[in-house]
Amino acid sequence: MREPITIHARALHRFISSARLIGATTLATAALTLLASPAARACSSCFSLTDRGREAYYASTVFLGLLPFLILGGVIFWLRWAAKHAAESPEGAPARPRADTAEQSAPS
Amino acid sequence: MGVHGPTVAQSRPIVPSAVLGMAMFIATETMFFAGLVSAFLVLRAQSPDWPPIDQPRLPVGVTGLNTLFLLASGLTIQRAAAALRRGEKTVARWLRITLGLGVLFLGIQGSEWVRLVRYGLTTWSSLYGATFYTLVGAHGLHVLAAVIALGVALRRAVTGPVPAAAAAWLTPFRMYWFFVVAVWPILYVLVYLS
Numbered sequence: 214m215r216e217p218i219t220i221h222a223r224a225l226h227r228f229i230s231s232a233r234l235i236g237a238t239t240l241a242t243a244a245l246t247l248l249a250s251p252a253a254r255a256c257s258s259c260f261s262l263t264d265r266g267r268e269a270y271y272a273s274t275v276f277l278g279l280l281p282f283l284i285l286g287g288v289i290f291w292l293r294w295a296a297k298h299a300a301e302s303p304e305g306a307p308a309r310p311r312a313d314t315a316e317q318s319a320p321s
Numbered sequence: 322m323g324v325h326g327p328t329v330a331q332s333r334p335i336v337p338s339a340v341l342g343m344a345m346f347i348a349t350e351t352m353f354f355a356g357l358v359s360a361f362l363v364l365r366a367q368s369p370d371w372p373p374i375d376q377p378r379l380p381v382g383v384t385g386l387n388t389l390f391l392l393a394s395g396l397t398i399q400r401a402a403a404a405l406r407r408g409e410k411t412v413a414r415w416l417r418i419t420l421g422l423g424v425l426f427l428g429i430q431g432s433e434w435v436r437l438v439r440y441g442l443t444t445w446s447s448l449y450g451a452t453f454y455t456l457v458g459a460h461g462l463h464v465l466a467a468v469i470a471l472g473v474a475l476r477r478a479v480t481g482p483v484p485a486a487a488a489a490w491l492t493p494f495r496m497y498w499f500f501v502v503a504v505w506p507i508l509y510v511l512v513y514l515s
Contacts, residue, residue, distance in 0.1 A: 266367035273359035280355050284348045291344070296335045 343493035347500045350463070354504055357459060358511060361452045372449050377440035379453070379513050380433050387429045388509050391464075394422035395502040398495050405491055412491075416475055419498070423468040430461055453512060460508055463501050470494065 336344075365371045372378065401415035434454075442450045474490060 263367060266363060269363045269366035273363055277352075277355055277359055280352065284351060288344060288348065292336065299333075299335045 339493045340496070343496045347496060350500060354459070357456050361456055361511065364448055364452055368448065373447050376447055376449050377437060377442050381513050383429065383433060384509060384513055387426055388506060390422050391426045391502055391505050394419045394426070395499060397422060398498050402491055402495055405488065413475065416471065420468060420471045420475060423464055423471065427461065427464055427468065456508055456512055460504060467498055467501055
């Protein structure tokens with residue numbers, strides 16, 4: 214015998230995960246975004262900004278949006294360079310067996 | 322595969338943990354200053370008069386000279402690292418010069434701030450004053466932290482040989498110092514010159 218709450222949860226899950234509902238929600242969100250975007254700027258002070266201030270706001274938004282990717286890219290590039298440098302150096306990549314592993318895998 | 326079975330390559334970090342940690346910290350600090358600079362630029366672009374007519378002008382000349390002192394401290398800490406690499410005994414001397422230049426920078430900044438406050442530029446006098454003290458003050462706090470760290474490290478190193486003590490922390494510390502030195506000319510141009 215099924216618990217009533219389980220039946221309700223499954224029905225709700227079926228309703229939420231139906232392709233029709235997902236499609237309708239996506240379309241409604243897209244329509245609202247297109248229609249309401251002029252009145253729904255992310256910056257609370259944008260209504261009072263001058264044109265110059267708005268340009269600075271947009272430029273800073275782009276700058277702050279791209280900067281994390283630049284930093285991450287720089288760190289990845291630096292780590293790749295360090296790995297390559299370590300592999301090319303004489304003391305780099307010392308592939309020597311670990312004592313404990315060697316002892317464990319030795320035939321008895 | 323040999324007699325002893327498969328060998329396992331001993332993993333060795335390509336970058337020391339302290340250096341990687343400092344790199345991550347500097348990444349967050351970069352975002353912090355980028356946020357402050359962005360807010361400053363938006364507020365300045367919005368303002369009809371920048372600096373406002375009734376507010377005192379910033380000391381461009383003295384601060385320019387102070388910028389040179391801070392840039393020189395970047396060179397001296399680089400010389401300390403080079404001396405450490407070559408095993409020379411001048412590491413402590415270069416670090417003390419770096420410390421002195423950092424203290425000099427803070428001293429001049431502090432005296433200029435006192436003068437500006439006397440002239441009426443405070444954090445609550447205008448948006449101009451608020452952004453000035455926030456940006457320049459945030460940088461000053463970073464320099465102060467670096468100076469304190471360097472002072473403590475040098476004080477501890479008095480009891481032992483400096484190169485041995487400095488080897489562990491000098492690379493990440495130098496990264497932080499370079500960051501603090503590199504940020505300042507950007508702030509100087511934005512806040513004082515433009």
